[in-house]
Amino acid sequence: MHLHLTFAQYIGRQFLFWWFSAFALIAILVSLFDAIELLRITASTADISLGLILSMVFFKLPGLMEKAIPFTILFGGMTAFWRLNRHQEFVVARAAGVSAWEFLLPAVIIALMIGVIQITLYGPFASTMMLRFEQLQNQHIKGKRSLAALSPGGIWFKQSMKTGHYILHGAGISSNTMTLRDTIVFQFDGSNRFFKRVDASTARLEDGRWIFSKVKITGPQTPVGNISRYELATDLTQENIQDSFAKPETISIWQLPGFIEVLERAGFSGLRHRIYFYSLLATPLLLCSMTLFAGAFTLRQQRRGGALVAVALGVCTGFLIYFGSDVVYALGVSSHLPPLLAAWSPPTIALLLGTGLLFHMEDG
DSSP states (O other): OOOOHHHHHHHHHHHHHHHHHHHHHHHHHHHHHHHHHHHHHTTTOTTOOHHHHHHHHHHHHHHHHHHHHHHHHHHHHHHHHHHHHHTTHHHHHHHTTOOHHHHHHHHHHHHHHHHHHIIIIIHHHHHHHHHHHHHHHIIIIIOOOEEEEEETTEEEEEEEETTEEEEEEESEEETTTTEEEEEEEEEEETTSOEEEEEEEEEEEEETTEEEEEEEEEEETTEEEEEEEEEEEEOOOOTTTTGGGSOOGGGSOTTTHHHHHHHHHHTTOOOHHHHHHHHHHHTHHHHHHHHHHHHHHHHSSOOOTTHHHHHHHHHHHHHHHHHHHHHHHHHHHHTTSSOHHHHHHHHHHHHHHHHHHHHHHHHHO
8 A cells, every 4th residue: 555645644634624623613513502501401590600601611511522523533524535526636546546545544544643632632631621510510500418439548428418517438338238337427517617426337328318337426525425326317329329429521541440440449330430441442443433434425426416315324324333332331331241342342343334335435
């Protein structure tokens, strides 16, 4: 395969320009619809200003665009290749002995580089911004009164109450029975003054309350006492307690392996985070497959009206790959598929399909 450097740079510039144009256009549309949705949700909330809404849109946009990058590759690639085909540049290249594979090689290399930059630089930036959005959403929209965090030393919960708040720590948890072991509770009054410490061997979550057993109570104004049972109210449930921890989208790829280890050591399943980590690693492969689809649907000479059909087929194929990836991801999270298979099978199948279409176009 021999491709002249000047021609390769020309193809690469065309692809990069139209990819960036598609990225910018989709970013504008996404931010507009997201702002409208946030305005609708917060219409009845008086203490949320327009500036806060715009800030939330700004923080959320990089994470949304990270998910949209495969579509920007597809749409940008189809636009670039359609214009090159329309101006007969692909025909001239074919007449000069350039195959479709050689024609697409610069675009595939650029897509691969975009994928690497996405998972190493853009992804961590988007995760940081998404984490800030989640914090603002929990504070101003959802009004969550409980926070949860994981550390190598165990699990931490912060729960607000009418009379103050408390911080609960457990060395680990049994996810089947939702029972914490070796628990410590620090209770604070409405003025954030510490007034009680509760040590217990276990704490079990039941019907909106933590039930502690084998309890020792101490405090500045409280004599040391031992009781068999103690209760504290909470708005956490067995269904949402793991969702209180950091979502995969809010964690950098560099921090995910360590977080998964901490999560599993604490007694929770790290399957969802592990599949997300593997899917991030497969991103460059997915972007390459989108580039092949863009070429396969737009480089062939089309009869009148055929270009619109080809574009429609390309768009439908992109959405099928996206929703198929979601289905396979759900099967992986539900333990019906191994994590590696759930993460890598959609981009691998997409790459094989794109390669097959190009073989058919070139040699069929």
